[in-house]
Amino acid sequence: MNTKKEVLSTIFSRKSVRNFTDKKVSKEDLELLLKAGMAAPSGKDRRPWDFFVISNKEILDKMAEELPFAKMLKNVNHAIIVCGDSDKSDYWFLDCSAATQNILLAAEAMGLGSTWTAAYPYRERIEVIKKNIEIQKNITPLNIIPIGYPKGIEERKDKWDPSRVHWVE
Ligand SMILES: Cc1cc2nc3c(=O)[nH]c(=O)nc-3n(C[C@H](O)[C@H](O)[C@H](O)COP(=O)(O)O)c2cc1C
Numbered sequence: 001m002n003t004k005k006e007v008l009s010t011i012f013s014r015k016s017v018r019n020f021t022d023k024k025v026s027k028e029d030l031e032l033l034l035k036a037g038m039a040a041p042s043g044k045d046r047r048p049w050d051f052f053v054i055s056n057k058e059i060l061d062k063m064a065e066e067l068p069f070a071k072m073l074k075n076v077n078h079a080i081i082v083c084g085d086s087d088k089s090d091y092w093f094l095d096c097s098a099a100t101q102n103i104l105l106a107a108e109a110m111g112l113g114s115t116w117t118a119a120y121p122y123r124e125r126i127e128v129i130k131k132n133i134e135i136q137k138n139i140t141p142l143n144i145i146p147i148g149y150p151k152g153i154e155e156r157k158d159k160w161d162p163s164r165v166h167w168v169e
Contacts, residue, residue, distance in 0.1 A: 017113025019152055020151055021151045033080065033106050037106075039102060042091065046095070048092040066131075073117075078147045079146045084120075086138065113146075117144050117145070126141055
């Protein structure tokens with residue numbers, strides 16, 4: 001097994017997936033995504049995150065209706081909401097972003113599809129989420145990640161741009 005090749009291949013093949021089949025994701029696989037999320041680095045190792053795994057279609061449909069940039073929640077069976085506690089760390093949204101990227105990459109490696117859909121910093125999106133699930137006051141949702149099996153093939157984007165690299169030698 002060439003781990004280096006596999007990791008790089010996952011990084012380079014990850015893409016946002018917004019169309020999903022009806023197939024449900026097992027609890028073991030959802031938990032594996034969360035383990036990947038919690039393996040992320042965090043400032044001062046504070047780990048100021050909480051993860052809500054929503055597998056309730058009624059709640060997902062409601063949020064799809066109310067969140068204009070997360071309409072794909074209507075067509076998926078699961079979503080992970082990555083939340084952070086600003087009382088625990090000023091870096092909460094950075095730490096939670098690292099956790100999110102780990103989840104997106106783990107999903108790609110597992111043949112699952114996902115997309116980062118933003119909640120923070122939009123007050124109205126945060127309110128919609130807080131209205132639909134019970135979250136403690138000091139905890140802020142950073143994003144909602146729909147998780148499912150991809151329907152069709154979505155293309156990855158090639159973003160390599162050497163003009164953005166500045167070699168200092
Ligand atoms: C901070 C952040 C916020 C995003 N918010 C949304 C969103 O609200 N809705 C959505 O459909 N995609 C959202 N995306 C996904 C981007 O549109 C996507 O990553 C970008 O178009 C690049 O495509 P790729 O992920 O396939 O490489 C977001 C991505 C990031 C990093």
